[in-house]
Amino acid sequence: MGLDDREALSTVRAAVDPKRGGSDVVGRFYARWFATDPSVRDLFPPDLAAQRNSFCQALFWVLGEFVDQRAEEPVAFLAQLGRDHRKYGVTQQHYATLHDALLATLHEHLGDRWDARIAEATTHAVDLIVGVMRGAADREQTPPYVDGTVVEHLRVTRDVSVVRLQLDQPLAYHAGQYVAVQVPQWPRRWRHLSPSMPADTSGAIEFHVRSVSGGMVSTAIVNQTTPGDRWRLSNPHGGMHVSRSDGDVLMVAGSTGLAPLRALVMNLCREAENPRVHLFFGGRYPCDLYDLRTLWEIAATNPWLSVTPVSEYSTDPPWAADYPDVRPPRGLHVRQTGLLPDVVTSYGNWGDRQILLCGGPKMVAATKAALITKGAPPERIQHDPLPY
Ligand SMILES: Cc1cc2nc3c(=O)[nH]c(=O)nc-3n(C[C@H](O)[C@H](O)[C@H](O)COP(=O)(O)OP(=O)(O)OC[C@H]3O[C@@H](n4cnc5c(N)ncnc54)[C@H](O)[C@@H]3O)c2cc1C
Incomplete structure (x- = not known):
C-alpha cells in the first residue's frame, strides 16, 4: 500500500x-x-x-x-x-x-x-x-547563491534604507520576485527581500529595507550597512507578475512593499504599449513616501501609469524636519489621507483589474479582505506568501 x-x-x-x-x-x-x-x-x-x-x-x-x-x-x-x-x-x-x-x-x-x-x-x-x-x-547546475558587495547605502527615512549592491555575477530573476538574503551582521539568518529593479546584466541590484520594530536583521541592515559589506543572495522565488493580456492593473504598495511593484513598473517601461496601471503608494506620514520622485519621473513619461500617494496622517511629525524632502513636483494624483484598504476601496472594488498587493502582512491581509468584501474576485488578487 x-x-x-x-x-x-x-x-x-x-x-x-x-x-x-x-x-x-x-x-x-x-x-x-x-x-x-x-x-x-x-x-x-x-x-x-x-x-x-x-x-x-x-x-x-x-x-x-x-x-x-x-x-x-x-x-x-x-x-x-x-x-x-x-x-x-x-x-x-x-x-x-x-x-x-x-x-x-x-x-x-x-x-x-x-x-x-x-x-x-x-x-x-x-x-x-x-x-x-x-x-x-x-x-541543479546554477550556483547555490550569488555574493555581492554593497556599493551604496541611502538612509531615505528614519526607518527605510535603499541599499545598492554590485553582484559578483548577474542574478537572473523576474521583476516582482524576491530572494533570500544573508547579511554579514547576522550570518545564517536569511530574510526575504524583493529587488526594486528588474534584473540587470551587469549585476547591479537594489533593495528597499524597512526596519521593523524589534526586528533583528532589518534593523541591522538599516543601522549598520556600510559600503564594502558582502551580502549573499539565494535564487529567486515568487510569481507576482503583470499579464499583458489580462486587462488593466491595480497595485497597492505599503512602505517598502513598493520594491517589487516598482520593479514590475520599470519592466513595463521597456514596452511602448502597456495596460493602464494605477499604483497606490502608502506610508504612515507623508515623509514616509520615500520614492515618490522616481514614481513621478516614470509617470511623467509613461501615460499608462497613475500614482496616488496615501498617508495615514496628513502632516509630517516634527522629527521629520531633517529628512530629505520626498515630495515630487506637481503631477501625481493628490495625496489621500487614510489607511490603504479604506482609500483604495473608496474608488470601487477594482474587480476588472489584475490586483497586486505588497507590504506588511497586516496591510496586505486587510486590503485583500476589503477588496473581496467590495466584490473583487479573489483569484485576480496576487501577493507574496504571508507569514502564518
Ligand atoms: C516574500 C517576502 C518579501 C519581502 N520583501 C521585503 C522587502 O523588499 N523589504 C523589506 O523591508 N522587507 C521585506 N520582507 C520582510 C523581511 O523578509 C523581514 O521579515 C523583515 O525585514 C523583518 O525581519 P527581521 O529579522 O528584522 O525581523 P524578525 O526578527 O524576523 O521579526 C521581529 C518582529 O517583527 C515582525 N515582522 C516581521 N516582518 C514584518 C513586516 N514585514 N512588517 C511588520 N512586522 C514584521 C515579526 O512578526 C516579529 O514580531 C519580505 C518578506 C517576504 C515574506
Missing part, C-alpha cells in the same frame, strides 16, 4: 499538524538530526522557531497532498526546496541523516500506532520527500 494508503498517510499527517503540536514533533526531529549529525547544526540559525514552523507547515501540506493522491505540486515544491537548501550548504550526506532522523522521530511519536501499514506509508513518504529534495539539489 505505502503511498496509496490514504488512511495511514492521514495518521502520519496528523502527527505534524501545526494546530495539534506538530511543531514540537518537528522540533524533536531537528534535535535528533543535530545529535546524530553535528555538522548540520552550524548550517541553521541558533533560534530555530521560524525554521521549525516553516518545515512543519510544509510537511503538513505535502502529506495532505499525498493523502489526496496528488503528487505534481508537492514534487515541484520539494524540488524547489532542495535546490534552495543548497544555499545553507546542505550536502548529499546531510540528506541521508535527515531521512533517518525524520523517520525515527515519526516512529517514536506514533508509538503504539506504528504498525506495518503506518511503517510502510511513513517510510515511502519520507523516501519521496527526501529523495525529491536530494535529487533536485544534485541535478
Whole structure:
C-alpha cells in the first residue's frame, strides 16, 4: 500500500499538524538530526522557531497532498526546496541523516500506532520527500547563491534604507520576485527581500529595507550597512507578475512593499504599449513616501501609469524636519489621507483589474479582505506568501 494508503498517510499527517503540536514533533526531529549529525547544526540559525514552523507547515501540506493522491505540486515544491537548501550548504550526506532522523522521530511519536501499514506509508513518504529534495539539489547546475558587495547605502527615512549592491555575477530573476538574503551582521539568518529593479546584466541590484520594530536583521541592515559589506543572495522565488493580456492593473504598495511593484513598473517601461496601471503608494506620514520622485519621473513619461500617494496622517511629525524632502513636483494624483484598504476601496472594488498587493502582512491581509468584501474576485488578487 505505502503511498496509496490514504488512511495511514492521514495518521502520519496528523502527527505534524501545526494546530495539534506538530511543531514540537518537528522540533524533536531537528534535535535528533543535530545529535546524530553535528555538522548540520552550524548550517541553521541558533533560534530555530521560524525554521521549525516553516518545515512543519510544509510537511503538513505535502502529506495532505499525498493523502489526496496528488503528487505534481508537492514534487515541484520539494524540488524547489532542495535546490534552495543548497544555499545553507546542505550536502548529499546531510540528506541521508535527515531521512533517518525524520523517520525515527515519526516512529517514536506514533508509538503504539506504528504498525506495518503506518511503517510502510511513513517510510515511502519520507523516501519521496527526501529523495525529491536530494535529487533536485544534485541535478541543479546554477550556483547555490550569488555574493555581492554593497556599493551604496541611502538612509531615505528614519526607518527605510535603499541599499545598492554590485553582484559578483548577474542574478537572473523576474521583476516582482524576491530572494533570500544573508547579511554579514547576522550570518545564517536569511530574510526575504524583493529587488526594486528588474534584473540587470551587469549585476547591479537594489533593495528597499524597512526596519521593523524589534526586528533583528532589518534593523541591522538599516543601522549598520556600510559600503564594502558582502551580502549573499539565494535564487529567486515568487510569481507576482503583470499579464499583458489580462486587462488593466491595480497595485497597492505599503512602505517598502513598493520594491517589487516598482520593479514590475520599470519592466513595463521597456514596452511602448502597456495596460493602464494605477499604483497606490502608502506610508504612515507623508515623509514616509520615500520614492515618490522616481514614481513621478516614470509617470511623467509613461501615460499608462497613475500614482496616488496615501498617508495615514496628513502632516509630517516634527522629527521629520531633517529628512530629505520626498515630495515630487506637481503631477501625481493628490495625496489621500487614510489607511490603504479604506482609500483604495473608496474608488470601487477594482474587480476588472489584475490586483497586486505588497507590504506588511497586516496591510496586505486587510486590503485583500476589503477588496473581496467590495466584490473583487479573489483569484485576480496576487501577493507574496504571508507569514502564518
Ligand atoms: C516574500 C517576502 C518579501 C519581502 N520583501 C521585503 C522587502 O523588499 N523589504 C523589506 O523591508 N522587507 C521585506 N520582507 C520582510 C523581511 O523578509 C523581514 O521579515 C523583515 O525585514 C523583518 O525581519 P527581521 O529579522 O528584522 O525581523 P524578525 O526578527 O524576523 O521579526 C521581529 C518582529 O517583527 C515582525 N515582522 C516581521 N516582518 C514584518 C513586516 N514585514 N512588517 C511588520 N512586522 C514584521 C515579526 O512578526 C516579529 O514580531 C519580505 C518578506 C517576504 C515574506
